[in-house]
Amino acid sequence: MQISKFEKIFYRVFLVLFLIYLLGPLLIVMLLSFNTSPAPTLPMKGFTLEWYRQLFMDKQLKESILNSIIVAIGVTIISVSVATTTSFALVRYRFKGQNGFYALALSPIITPGVILGVSILIFLYKIHFKPGLKAVVLGQSSFIISFALLTIMARLRKFDLSLEEAAQDLGASKIKAILKITIPYLKPAIVSAASLSFLLSFDNFNTTLFLVGNERTLPIQIYSMLRFGLSPKINAISTILVVLTVLAGFFSSRTGKKEETY
Amino acid sequence: MSTLTLIRNKDQFKRNLTLFILLLPGLLWILMLIVIPQFSMFIDSFKFRPIYHKKGFTLENYAYFFTNLLYIKIFLKTLGVAILITFVSFLVCFPIAFYIAKVAKPDMARKIFILVIIPFWVSELIRTFSWMIILGDHGVINRFLMMLHLRTEPITLLYNNFSVTVGLVYNYLLFMILPIYSTLEGMDNSLMEAAQDLGANRFNVMRRIVIPYSLPGIMSGSIMVFMLSVGTYIAPTLLGGTKEIWFTELIYNKFFKAMNWRLGSALAFTLLILTLLFIFLVIKIAGLKLTDVIEEE
Numbered sequence: 001m002q003i004s005k006f007e008k009i010f011y012r013v014f015l016v017l018f019l020i021y022l023l024g025p026l027l028i029v030m031l032l033s034f035n036t037s038p039a040p041t042l043p044m045k046g047f048t049l050e051w052y053r054q055l056f057m058d059k060q061l062k063e064s065i066l067n068s069i070i071v072a073i074g075v076t077i078i079s080v081s082v083a084t085t086t087s088f089a090l091v092r093y094r095f096k097g098q099n100g101f102y103a104l105a106l107s108p109i110i111t112p113g114v115i116l117g118v119s120i121l122i123f124l125y126k127i128h129f130k131p132g133l134k135a136v137v138l139g140q141s142s143f144i145i146s147f148a149l150l151t152i153m154a155r156l157r158k159f160d161l162s163l164e165e166a167a168q169d170l171g172a173s174k175i176k177a178i179l180k181i182t183i184p185y186l187k188p189a190i191v192s193a194a195s196l197s198f199l200l201s202f203d204n205f206n207t208t209l210f211l212v213g214n215e216r217t218l219p220i221q222i223y224s225m226l227r228f229g230l231s232p233k234i235n236a237i238s239t240i241l242v243v244l245t246v247l248a249g250f251f252s253s254r255t256g257k258k259e260e261t262y
Numbered sequence: 263m264s265t266l267t268l269i270r271n272k273d274q275f276k277r278n279l280t281l282f283i284l285l286l287p288g289l290l291w292i293l294m295l296i297v298i299p300q301f302s303m304f305i306d307s308f309k310f311r312p313i314y315h316k317k318g319f320t321l322e323n324y325a326y327f328f329t330n331l332l333y334i335k336i337f338l339k340t341l342g343v344a345i346l347i348t349f350v351s352f353l354v355c356f357p358i359a360f361y362i363a364k365v366a367k368p369d370m371a372r373k374i375f376i377l378v379i380i381p382f383w384v385s386e387l388i389r390t391f392s393w394m395i396i397l398g399d400h401g402v403i404n405r406f407l408m409m410l411h412l413r414t415e416p417i418t419l420l421y422n423n424f425s426v427t428v429g430l431v432y433n434y435l436l437f438m439i440l441p442i443y444s445t446l447e448g449m450d451n452s453l454m455e456a457a458q459d460l461g462a463n464r465f466n467v468m469r470r471i472v473i474p475y476s477l478p479g480i481m482s483g484s485i486m487v488f489m490l491s492v493g494t495y496i497a498p499t500l501l502g503g504t505k506e507i508w509f510t511e512l513i514y515n516k517f518f519k520a521m522n523w524r525l526g527s528a529l530a531f532t533l534l535i536l537t538l539l540f541i542f543l544v545i546k547i548a549g550l551k552l553t554d555v556i557e558e559e
Contacts, residue, residue: 007464011361015374018358021432022381025392028402032395040395042402043409086288093281101285104292110485112493112537114510118517118530119299122306142295203385205496206510210517219387226500230394238388249383 026242033235040232051236061237064221067133068202071217074137075144075201080194082141083148084186091156106150108143116142117210124211131213139211140201147200148193155189156182195252199245300534307527323528333512333529340509341536343423344491347430351487352480354431355438359479360472362439363446364454382436390497393429394420397501421503429501434490438483445479446472481548485541492537509533 028042036046055061089095090102108116120139121131129135159182167177183190205219212220225234307323310316327333358378362371381389396402397419404416419425453475457467473480498508513533516526 089284119303123299
């Protein structure tokens with residue numbers, strides 16, 4: 001499309017400002033993790049790895065990382081399994097109340113996380129289920145399943161049923177056909193649903209806060225550190241997390257793209 | 263009964279059984295984690311506090327809320343700031359989405375796209391923390407201004423509605439960019455060219471062609487940004503401080519500080535209704551379908 005010179009300049013400037021707004025804060029967080037000053041602010045006074053050393057000494061932090069990993073694995077397993085079976089039911093079958101079921105299944109995506117947390121807390125309390133990591137797994141799954149469902153359904157919808165029928169004509173049972181043909185076809189979607197679930201769980205704060213009780217996941221631990229005041233230690237843990245998540249993000253979108261091609 | 267109907271019945275039975283087995287995990291999820299919890303929250307909000315030992319239903323929790331000026335003020339402020347955040351997100355994101363979808367060359371567009379998505383792989387908590395470092399009294403901006411001798415005293419940037427707005431726009435703007443981008447991506451460029459050929463200026467092309475075309479995307483984005491903003495706890499607590507309380511903080515305080523779960527339920531249920539109402543209004547205005555809006559993300 002034809003665009004005037006003025007507009008071109010406008011878009012360029014806007015884009016550069018936007019990218020500074022977007023990436024600047026994270027770069028500053030990372031930069032200040034190497035600053036010798038105990039208050040995380042510019043200017044840089046000197047280079048140090050002291051804050052990283054302190055991280056590795058922090059037992060509570062290590063424990064919270066372990067908790068987060070355990071929770072994320074639990075949530076990932078639940079989300080991917082429930083999402084896969086539900087996708088088959090929704091894509092392959094027509095049943096009464098299907099639209100209502102589908103709307104309810106997607107509703108957690110547009111329900112505030114705080115409300116999911118509070119309502120599940122009330123319910124678990126009624127059935128004498130104590131807050132803690134198990135409660136967090138249930139609470140996070142309540143909305144992460146919806147995201148996994150969207151991912152897996154999108155691919156299952158594109159599946160050519162005749163492939164499964166061909167396998168059956170060649171003597172495979174229905175179940176074998178699904179295991180040998182359909183599930184491998186779904187693999188990319190299952191992998192991206194799993195990584196999405198893991199990431200969403202690992203980062204979750206709003207729902208977790210209400211269900212975690214006295215145990216701590218990593219975001220809850222960082223939050224309580226923040227309440228004591230800003231410290232470059234938080235910059236250090238943030239830097240590690242930024243690097244890890246960005247690497248994981250690149251990795252999963254790479255594999256996702258590769259798998260997509262065949 | 264003929265053999266044929268018997269076989270048909272058997273097939274029917276088998277089909278229903280498989281469907282039931284496939285649906286069971288999903289049904290359990292929807293019932294145990296969505297419907298029953300939210301319904302019990304709803305019921306609880308109409309009950310007396312346990313310390314009163316009174317049975318039956320009451321409106322006292324809602325009455326307490328709606329006659330408490332401070333609560334009403336916090337509620338309306340949260341609503342107003344969330345709408346502002348949604349609007350600012352739209353203003354910031356629309357040109358970017360348009361640029362990526364329609365102006366930039368494909369190679370460039372892909373690069374910008376990756377740069378835009380990267381920050382959203384990082385946890386919300388860290389993104390919020392970064393703004394505490396930047397906006398604080400001894401933060402990056404204030405240090406910078408004082409170093410340049412532009413100010414002798416720090417400007418208060420943190421712990422007010424400004425910092426909450428900046429932080430929340432930052433946290434959720436991807437949810438605005440993505441749906442607008444995907445509707446614009448699907449738009450035929452010749453629509454804009456035709457309008458230009460017919461004599462429309464650039465402003466009118468935007469107003470009459472591009473914005474109406476991307477309306478479903480704008481609406482999905484607005485719903486997500488509004489809902490996430492109104493329903494988050496973390497950024498308002500860390501960036502709003504103790505002076506500017508967000509409605510979710512009020513809910514948290516009722517549950518864990520005042521230990522008044524019934525009133526907390528009433529507040530939480532009001533927030534849920536507010537979100538639903540907003541979504542309903544937006545969908546009605548734009549004439550969309552709910553499931554399409556969600557799938558757009």
